Amino acid sequence: MGVRFKIFALPAAAKLLPFAFLLSCGWGQKPLLDEAKSALSKAIRFFRTxxxxxxxxxxxxSEDLKRRWGESEATETEGWVQPPGTPSVGMAFLRAYEATGDKTYLDAAVETAHALTATQLASGGWDYRIEFHPERRKxxxxxxxxxxxxxxxxxxxNWSVYDDDNTQSALRFLMQVDVALKGRNKEIRRAVEYGLAKLIEAQYPNGAWPQAYDGNPPDPANHPVIPARYPTQWSKTHPGKGYQYWRLYTLNDRVMGTIIQTLLDAYRLYGKREYLKAACKGGDFLILAQMPDPQPAWAQQYNFQMEPAWARWFEPPAIAAAESADAVQTLIELYLVTGDDRYLRPVPKALDWFKRSQLPNGRWARFYExxxxxxxxVNRNRELVYKPEDLREGYGxxxxxxxxxxxxxxxxxxREGREKLLAERNRKPTPQELAQRAKEIEPKVRQIIASMDARGRWAEDGRIHTKTFIRNVETLASYIAAASKALQR
Known part of the structure; x- marks a missing residue:
């Protein structure tokens, strides 16, 4: 962070520097700022009401709001948790509140938080669907x-789903609302504390988490803490119906990365060492789970003997590039938070494996034998093959x-070291940087405003997409925050 000086007096010309800089950038039109605020208000009012x-x-x-979908079709009394569902919309409301200070947006976020507190499971988290019909809720x-x-x-x-950032996104959102309210809403604070306690309870002795948790804590006797290994043999056909892969040690769909980030956020916001300890224990699992040579990377999931294992029929025991990337990212993040070098030690060998495994087209395969x-x-006939032909659709x-x-x-x-990276991450932008940011996104802001209809909707091909709403709200909020601060300085 830069050195700050107390300035007792400034010449008149110097006082005009920030605004002069805005004009020199070709930016600084207050009417657009007002239009952005109006569009933000209209969009959130439509979604909320x-x-x-x-x-x-x-x-x-559907454009007439008569049909609704999450990953599958939803009823008129259901919400969806998995991003970009309920917590993601709530976070967009919070960003609007942070950008404007308008309490209406905080009220919207609190309303969404209560949708989650009302549907929090005994196991501490959330199912994909959340139900509000009195009978169906049972x-x-x-x-x-x-x-x-x-x-x-x-x-x-009573399954708390950790797959696809489901429970984790809900907890992170509730934590942010709790902090915004300074802990005054006891129901939201209780949901946060309960959810985090159950998240830690679900952690296996080696630091891993399952894909979903049923509220029954793992028995240490059944889960020895051992390093990853290759199976002596593995079946090339899926185990079939009844195979409970969701209980396995899971990296698939960023389970480990998003849980560890949630716990690190909890530690940052509340300062409780138990959250940091659980996050670090998760990092210890990632160290254990790095496969030995010749493939020092990670699998999507491991059985209780720490061998790569099947998940769904198109997810075989293999080294997985996407999950390996998330493991490396998470280990680096743990190093930045803790300064503990052991989280960096697995990284060079993993990066070398990435270099050796890159495909001729510049990409990586999801799976490596x-x-x-x-x-x-995996092709449509559920066969393992070595060429990307006739593959199952809808999977990367x-x-x-x-x-x-x-x-x-x-x-x-x-090159720069941990302290410099952390300082850069925590540095507040200068007025010039804020003005430049506003200038850069101004064309997108104009496009967002122009594409909104009179009711405050962004409709596309007869559908209203929550992802589009979130993206546009975040862009408007980012513009309003940058432009407002730049004009104030």
Missing amino acids: EVAVNGSYVWTY RWFYRKDVEAGEKDPKGRR LKTNRPLY FEGSFGISRLFELFERLQ
């Missing part, structure tokens, strides 16, 4: 049932997976 169900949201709506076993004295789920659903390192695919069997950015980050870390 016409789209929401008890403060909850799904992914997609299919789930809630935290509030436990608080009312119930102990037996009696067949009710154990030991041979041959790219591995190849991609960039953010791997190039990892090389850049690690090189910068080596």
